[in-house]
Amino acid sequence: xxxxxxxxxxxxxxxxxxxxxxxxxxxxxxxxxxxxxxxxxxxxxxxxxxxxxxxxxxxxxxxxxxxxxxxxxxxxxxxxxxxxxxxxxxxxxxxxxxxxxxxxxxxxxxxxxxxxxxxxxxxxxxxxxxxxxxxxxx
Amino acid sequence: xxxxxxxxxxxxxxxxxxxxxxxxxxxxxxxxxxxxxxxxxxxxxxxxxxxxxxxxxxxxxxxxxxxxxxxxxxxxxxxxxxxxxxxxxxxxxxxxxxxxxxxxxxxxxxxxxxxxxxxxxxxxxxxxxxxxxxxxxx
Numbered sequence: 001x002x003x004x005x006x007x008x009x010x011x012x013x014x015x016x017x018x019x020x021x022x023x024x025x026x027x028x029x030x031x032x033x034x035x036x037x038x039x040x041x042x043x044x045x046x047x048x049x050x051x052x053x054x055x056x057x058x059x060x061x062x063x064x065x066x067x068x069x070x071x072x073x074x075x076x077x078x079x080x081x082x083x084x085x086x087x088x089x090x091x092x093x094x095x096x097x098x099x100x101x102x103x104x105x106x107x108x109x110x111x112x113x114x115x116x117x118x119x120x121x122x123x124x125x126x127x128x129x130x131x132x133x134x135x136x137x138x
Numbered sequence: 139x140x141x142x143x144x145x146x147x148x149x150x151x152x153x154x155x156x157x158x159x160x161x162x163x164x165x166x167x168x169x170x171x172x173x174x175x176x177x178x179x180x181x182x183x184x185x186x187x188x189x190x191x192x193x194x195x196x197x198x199x200x201x202x203x204x205x206x207x208x209x210x211x212x213x214x215x216x217x218x219x220x221x222x223x224x225x226x227x228x229x230x231x232x233x234x235x236x237x238x239x240x241x242x243x244x245x246x247x248x249x250x251x252x253x254x255x256x257x258x259x260x261x262x263x264x265x266x267x268x269x270x271x272x273x274x275x276x
Contacts, residue, residue, distance in 0.1 A: 001166045005188025006144060009218065013262045022261060026235045027220065028139045049220065050143025051188045056262075075263030077215040080147065082165065082187065097164045123160060124151045124194075125213030 001090040007083035007113070007131050008046075008053035012066045013075055016045055016058040023047050023054060037110050042066050044110055055110065081115070081129035090130050091116045099123065106132070139228040145221035145251070145269050146184075146191035150204045151213055154183055154196040161185050161192060175248050180204050182248060193248065219253070219267035228268050229254045237261065244270070 013019040016034075023029045029047040036043045041064025047054040057078060059067035069078055084090040087106040095101055102117035109115035115131040151157040154172075161167045167185040174181045179202025185192040195216060197205035207216055222228040225244040233239050240255035247253035253269040 001164065003165050003167060003187055006147070006190045009144070009147070011262065011264060019262050022237075026139065026232055026237055027141050029141060049141055050190075052144045052190060073211065076258075077218065077264055080215065094164050099160075099164055120214070124149065124157050126149060126215055 001093045001130075002085040003082045003130075004085065005051040005083050007081040007129075007133075008055045009077060010055045010057055010079040010081065010129075011076065012069050012078040013056050013058055014070060016043055016056055019056040019058070020045050023056070029054065033111075035110055036060065040065060046111075079117070079127040079129050081131050084130045084132055087114045087116060087130055087132035090132075094118055094130070139231045139268075140223045141220045141268075142223065143189040143221050145219040145267075145271075146193045147215060148193045148195055148217040148219065148267075149214065150207050150216040151194050151196055152208060154181055154194055157194040157196070158183050161194070167192065171249075173248055174198065178203060184249075217255070217265040217267050219269050222268045222270055225252045225254060225268055225270035228270075232256055232268070 020031050029049055031045050031047055033046045041059060041061045042057045043060055045056040057066045061067060091101055099122040100119040102119055106114040106116045113131040113133050115129055118128040120127045158169050167187055169183050169185055171184045179197060179199045180195045181198055183194040195204045229239055237260040238257040240257055244252040244254045251269040251271050253267055256266040258265045
């Protein structure tokens with residue numbers, strides 16, 4: 001598997017506006033996009049810091065994955081996404097190494113990336129996403 | 139405040155060797171250093187991925203901050219560190235914006251960086267570190 005950089009860090013927040021205020025007014029980053037991902041029941045705000053994006057995630061429904069995460073663990077970092085060169089090959093390698101996959105094959109995620117998640121029970125508690133930006137790498 | 143990139147992501151693990159195995163054998167990253175930080179009661183393993191380091195943290199004592207974190211929340215991402223150009227000026231800006239500081243002024247952290255932490259109650263649950271590498275920026 002070839003990992004090139006941290007693509008993004010997903011952070012579960014109760015209130016997107018409050019999150020945007022901290023990252024813009026305290027850290028001085030700029031929110032460059034707000035996107036609703038309906039099948040994940042989230043509204044997301046994106047910031048760029050060096051090679052990496054910060055992706056704030058506010059649940060649009062209490063029963064969505066982010067709503068449940070906050071209920072169980074509180075606000076905080078939800079997942080860590082690594083940019084890889086070959087998403088489906090990388091998922092296959094992870095599975096061959098004994099890592100349980102949440103996504104057996106890649107699917108479309110936010111910003112049009114091809115993504116797949118590894119199960120946090122096999123990754124020291126970190127919900128780990130692999131993603132490939134096919135627009136910019138092929 | 140001028141943030142340039144994500145300096146590192148600190149991940150609390152129960153077993154450093156198991157963590158190293160995942161990041162090396164599955165993700166294909168290379169552990170380039172293992173360091174014990176005695177005053178934090180941790181042993182750390184470092185990996186580089188693009189601009190960012192992954193810092194695995196194993197507690198050397200159950201009563202240390204990482205031991206307590208794992209007892210309360212389980213393994214997972216412990217903190218997020220942003221590289222800034224002026225650590226003490228950045229801490230001052232954060233305080234002026236109403237963010238409670240854990241470190242009022244910077245102190246030495248792992249790898250000789252000058253660091254300071256913001257309180258997670260004021261940063262949407264994310265234990266946020268600011269750090270400056272004075273060796274490479276001045």
